[in-house]
Amino acid sequence: MILINPQFLWLLLPFIALCWWRLRRTGELGRNVSTLAIWQQLLAEQGQGQTTALRIPWRLLLELLAGLLIILTIVNPAYVEEDPLLVLVDQSGSMGAPNRVAGAKLRVSELKKENRGSVDVVFLPPDKNGFPPHWTQLLSSADYRGRRTEIVSDFLAANVSLPPNVGFQVISDPVHNVGLVKARAVPATEGGISLFVAIARTTNEIGGKVEVQILVPGLPTPIHALTFEGGVSQYQQETVALSIPQDAQSLIIRLPQQDDLSFDNQMTLSRPHPARLVFSEPGRGSETWQAMWDAAAALRFDPIMAVNSTTTRSQFVLSVGMPTPSARGNLVMAATSLPKQVLMSPEATTRRSAKLNDLPGINDWLFQQRFQTPLPQGFQLLVSTQSGPVVVKEKATNTIFVAGDPIKSKWAERAFFPLMIRALLTELGFEGSGSTNAWQPHDPTSQPLESRLNETQASTSPQQACPATNPSSRAQPWGPWLGLITCLLLLALALDCLKQYR
Amino acid sequence: MSSPIFDNEIRKQIRAMKLRVRKVFSGEGGGAIRARGLGAGHDFHDHKPYSEGDDFRYIDWNLFGRHGELHIKRFRQETNLEFFLILDRSASMSLGKPSKDVFCRRLASALSACFAGPAQPVQIVLAERGLPRVGPQIRNSNDLEVAMNDLESLSPAQGQLELPLGDGLPRTAQNRVVFYLGDFLQSGNLIGELASLRSSQCEVQCVLICAEEERAPKLHGRVHLWDIESNAELRLTLNPKMLDRYVELFEAHLEDQQRLARAAGLKLFIVGSESTLEQAIISLVTHGGLTT
Numbered sequence: 001m002i003l004i005n006p007q008f009l010w011l012l013l014p015f016i017a018l019c020w021w022r023l024r025r026t027g028e029l030g031r032n033v034s035t036l037a038i039w040q041q042l043l044a045e046q047g048q049g050q051t052t053a054l055r056i057p058w059r060l061l062l063e064l065l066a067g068l069l070i071i072l073t074i075v076n077p078a079y080v081e082e083d084p085l086l087v088l089v090d091q092s093g094s095m096g097a098p099n100r101v102a103g104a105k106l107r108v109s110e111l112k113k114e115n116r117g118s119v120d121v122v123f124l125p126p127d128k129n130g131f132p133p134h135w136t137q138l139l140s141s142a143d144y145r146g147r148r149t150e151i152v153s154d155f156l157a158a159n160v161s162l163p164p165n166v167g168f169q170v171i172s173d174p175v176h177n178v179g180l181v182k183a184r185a186v187p188a189t190e191g192g193i194s195l196f197v198a199i200a201r202t203t204n205e206i207g208g209k210v211e212v213q214i215l216v217p218g219l220p221t222p223i224h225a226l227t228f229e230g231g232v233s234q235y236q237q238e239t240v241a242l243s244i245p246q247d248a249q250s251l252i253i254r255l256p257q258q259d260d261l262s263f264d265n266q267m268t269l270s271r272p273h274p275a276r277l278v279f280s281e282p283g284r285g286s287e288t289w290q291a292m293w294d295a296a297a298a299l300r301f302d303p304i305m306a307v308n309s310t311t312t313r314s315q316f317v318l319s320v321g322m323p324t325p326s327a328r329g330n331l332v333m334a335a336t337s338l339p340k341q342v343l344m345s346p347e348a349t350t351r352r353s354a355k356l357n358d359l360p361g362i363n364d365w366l367f368q369q370r371f372q373t374p375l376p377q378g379f380q381l382l383v384s385t386q387s388g389p390v391v392v393k394e395k396a397t398n399t400i401f402v403a404g405d406p407i408k409s410k411w412a413e414r415a416f417f418p419l420m421i422r423a424l425l426t427e428l429g430f431e432g433s434g435s436t437n438a439w440q441p442h443d444p445t446s447q448p449l450e451s452r453l454n455e456t457q458a459s460t461s462p463q464q465a466c467p468a469t470n471p472s473s474r475a476q477p478w479g480p481w482l483g484l485i486t487c488l489l490l491l492a493l494a495l496d497c498l499k500q501y502r
Numbered sequence: 503m504s505s506p507i508f509d510n511e512i513r514k515q516i517r518a519m520k521l522r523v524r525k526v527f528s529g530e531g532g533g534a535i536r537a538r539g540l541g542a543g544h545d546f547h548d549h550k551p552y553s554e555g556d557d558f559r560y561i562d563w564n565l566f567g568r569h570g571e572l573h574i575k576r577f578r579q580e581t582n583l584e585f586f587l588i589l590d591r592s593a594s595m596s597l598g599k600p601s602k603d604v605f606c607r608r609l610a611s612a613l614s615a616c617f618a619g620p621a622q623p624v625q626i627v628l629a630e631r632g633l634p635r636v637g638p639q640i641r642n643s644n645d646l647e648v649a650m651n652d653l654e655s656l657s658p659a660q661g662q663l664e665l666p667l668g669d670g671l672p673r674t675a676q677n678r679v680v681f682y683l684g685d686f687l688q689s690g691n692l693i694g695e696l697a698s699l700r701s702s703q704c705e706v707q708c709v710l711i712c713a714e715e716e717r718a719p720k721l722h723g724r725v726h727l728w729d730i731e732s733n734a735e736l737r738l739t740l741n742p743k744m745l746d747r748y749v750e751l752f753e754a755h756l757e758d759q760q761r762l763a764r765a766a767g768l769k770l771f772i773v774g775s776e777s778t779l780e781q782a783i784i785s786l787v788t789h790g791g792l793t794t
Contacts, residue, residue: 031719031721031725031727031728032727032728032729032730033597033716033719033727033728033729033730034593034597034716034729034730034731035687035716035752035755036727036728036729036732036734036736038751038752038755039727039736039738039748040736041751042738042744042747042748043736043738045747046738046744
């Protein structure tokens, strides 16, 4: 609440004096009499007038109210509606460390408490190169350029102290649908890096030990070996700290060739610029998504959630937060039989496509459709989209942008992303849901990294986004409404005066 | 700051007032004033020839020595008399310029000065909400000063008069004169209540005090009237014809009060709050019968 014309507050002084004078004259507004019975008798003879039991100087009160409203109209109070604070949460790989996750959550909670207005949170998954995503493009698409912005990040991706031109390569056999190996570079506290390596398996049929070797090109022996025990679990992961020679140009993560073990992609960890550690995956877009998935796991959220429970053997009704009306794309659904275990058999998988723009009555956040497809009992429905960007608005207070790569992988658990984000938002006290967007990250090698960094920092730095005058604030003055009420009140008083002296 | 009720001029004027009660009351046992009939008194009345059974102590021996006949001296009966001044303290008494309440207090002080004496006490009774409050006896000028100071320190009249009044008066066998000073505008049978106090030993006189704004209000146009006691509100639009009619109705009201008082055997005097104390006292003396 601000006053647009506070210089007219001095009018309150004569107004208070006027109130005092009018209140002193209250007794003169009417006349105290002791012969009311005679007056009533006179009225009975004349046939006019009315008596009431209350003695409330309504006219005086209305006059004083009109005076106060006049002053308020001149002073013109206004309600200042501040633009929502935009919080950018870096979800790049280095933020996956538990203490940083906790710190990020605490910082977001603090920002939400400090800002009584709405707070928008953008979770920024890393792009396929491990960068935080292209913030400028994301903010521009959300019309957020130049507004208040807070960045929750460790900023380590840009400052990791690695020797220049060190690249990582993850080499595996291109046998699909069996497992995944993934490596992430996490800056170590004492120099060098830590490698986060995970192997995902989906079946029990693979047993025995799997050894992952980490090699430095030019050295005959691995500098480190990770041994993964075979089993039924989906993931095994191990974090190792490596001391990388200063003259090393790349690292190789090698998995042994086995007939029953294969990997769905080949990831290359490269660092083309001294200031940036990059995950490079030229051929596929799933690395970004997988990094998000790991970040969610690090946040200790259970990603297995049902979107809708009104499922029978014959039909189910789907209700899920969906893209804006301008979004186009297909709805991807998958069904699981058990939590954390994805059934990819044709009998259990349902895919439907629906053009959202063609649905009548669709609003900008809720999509509901009835499907006649029978689903096995006990199955949980997993929903995601292949399009975006998704802007989910809830009650016009908290606007949540959740960014992510399009889902192109056949890994059905990636469809849990909206649900995971929903759980994350719930824990942080927001309302809303998440989905993926169609943001296409730029190829880091396609443009000079310096210009990209400058562009990113220039558009998202808190100092520039929060000018001292806060021009993004929008004042909604009450003066016109107060003036209207005052005019009506004065009109009523004038009519009353005319009626009295007629 | 309002002017004091009893300024020096009024105090001086009140102190100078003195009246002698000439009305003869019945009674016996001695006292300060002459009573109706003959008996044990101090004022000689006449002689009567001695007859058998007369008290020897009243034989006028001087007359027997000169004329050789026995005569009995007869004396006038004497009795005591006390005054009660009941003051209406209802909120309606606060109207008028000066207010009826102020005039009532001044008039009570003047009556106290007129009638108070060593053997003729005057007590002021404040009739307000609840039981009437009886003040101390006024027998001399010092008591009068105290009473005037007490009356001056009273808060403005407020509330409504509650009946009956007689329960608050002291019960004595002496002759008494009760003055009721009020506007007679309250609901209830006040005159009947005052009439119940009247007896062979109690004289009740009523002083109806009215204000000029009640007799001839200066109002015009659309007015809001609030009853000062009940807070009931009345809205009306006045014209001169209606005002004339109001004056007629108010005079009729006064006449009704006089007629009712007369029917109840009471004497009622109408005094305006704007009139002087001398005018009010002269009206009482002229028509009250106490001093004639």
